[in-house]
Amino acid sequence: MCDNVGAAYDLAGDPGAAVRVLEHGAAVAHPSALACLRRLLGVLALTGDVAAREAAADRAAASGDPETVSIGVWSLGDLARDRGDLAGAADAYRRAIGTAAADSVPYLTCELGHVLRRLGDDDAAYRAMESVLGSGHPGQVLIAGTALGGWLAEDGRLAGAAEAFGAAAAAGAGHPDPADEDHGNHQAALDGLAAVAGRADGAGDHAVAVRALHLAAAGGVPGDAVRIATEYGAEAAGRGDLDAARAYYKGAAAFPPDGAPSALVDLADLLAAHGAAGEARALLEPLAASADGRVRLAATTRLLPLLKAAGEDDLALRLAAQAAGEPPSPNPPRSPSPPRSPSPPRSPSPPRSPSPPRSPSPPRSLSSSRSPRPNSKPPGRRPPRSRPPSPARRAARRAAAVCRAAAAC
Incomplete structure (x- = not known):
């Protein structure tokens, strides 16, 4: 009962009343009091009363109930982190993971990964976040993938950064609405992919750039990914680097979900x-x-x-x-009107002489909320002929x- 009353006060914006009700209920010697204690820890985290929170966390950690123990130790880890005891926080998070419910493990592992990164244990931090990427929890995959991608990019490991950002972008592809709480993380993952593509292109690692853009297409922005790839391809051709141009145009043609065959036409040009x-x-x-x-x-x-x-x-x-x-049949139907006359092909410009090495350009943008361009208006039909021509x-x-x-x- 006190758990529900405390939650009601908390939702009503009166954390003081919530704490009083929950502390009274948590003091009762009954198993149901553990629910009040767990709720109390959550409210105390918002009030900033460190002493009361630590006392409640110690009680929860000593309760013997696995769920309550996990939340108590988790709170002790947060308190240790906040006062700068990163080693103590890492130890607490590891202990909490050992007793936590399955749906809490990705959250705890993300906290552990961040603390390990701050401790300088990069490999352990990478492993922690990589384990979250396979958790099937989209919100935490977004957080872990974006964090891991940023770390790997900082460390110059662009291929790994692309994969981490790509996992996050795929997890957030269903959140295109800017009002969605996960939209910001999804956009951060797409921004990361654009930055990786730009750095890889500038470094001449075109395979990584194409892979980053492929993952961006899979993450919900295929139009932007194709556009950027073809821009990089055209720039490479302008420098006389046909191998790079081939990589970009052929990559764009295979981007999910349906590819862009027009990129191959441009490459042929x-x-x-x-x-x-x-x-x-x-x-x-x-x-x-x-x-x-x-x-x-x-x-x-x-x-x-x-x-x-x-x-x-x-x-x-x-x-x-x-x-x-014209269909191959010797007796085609007489009713369809002729199609529009095609526009003349673009005159290919002569290849430019190779330019000196360039500085990496700012990354192109990938927007998860951009509206698709409307289709061009279909051409009007010609007036019917009085006498249709022969086939x-x-x-x-x-x-x-x-x-x-x-x-x-």
Whole structure:
């Protein structure tokens, strides 16, 4: 009974009354008094009455009840930490973990990890936080992963930092609302991934940068991750580093949840501009058969000039017809209207000469609350013709339109 009354006073904003009720109930020689003692420890932590809190914690630690013992020792650990006795705090947290309920262990382990880091026992601190990452407790995974990622990044261990931040970002991906209490930690994890990607890119460790951005995509911001990866890829190509450009564009194309095939189209543009026509063609040919009409059209308009240059005019014409939407059947339906004419492909710029080593740029931002861009408005339909063209003429016109756009026919 006193537990409920004390909780009511606490919720009403009267901790003094809550302490009086709970102290009276905790003094009763009855097993139910332990619930009042446990509640009392929580309220005393808010009042700042260190002496009363320590006395209650000692009683709880000596109670013999595992749950109450754990909370008492936990409180003793907090008190030791607050007065600067970090070794005593670490010892108390370890003892509390030994008797704590399973759902309390991740909280205690996070406290232990922080104290161990302050003691300079980095490996033990890392192990403590890593154990929390596998706990299945999203809130504590967010806290542990963000803390561990920050420590590893400070220590120059960028690959490990990316994995820790990534675990936190994945745990917080369901909290995009800024009003959610876990949103801040989720955003901190995403900021950590952006910082790791920026540092890794500046250091030339492109594999780690791509991995950090992959984890950001999995953590809820795929659009931002693709954007940053392609920016880094374009910058690498501008420096003449095609290997790095390949890593970024191919990485972006495979980011979760659905990948970004358009990144491969952009990569093919870069490769063709740098004289790697065969590699560009190998990227574009599968995309020219994509089920996504926009990807298929973009890939085909870039593939047609390569086929023309190789003397494969017949294949270019067939692909142009396919990209225009003409089905392979000899008797296609007559009702669909023609698609929009594609925009001409971008003229590839010549490769720039390599620039001197650069200073790492500030990390790009990854926002967990950014609203997606609206889809572009679909084109209006053309007025119906009085006499639809024949299937053969329609196919020829579509093929010619695509060929003209690609300057290949």
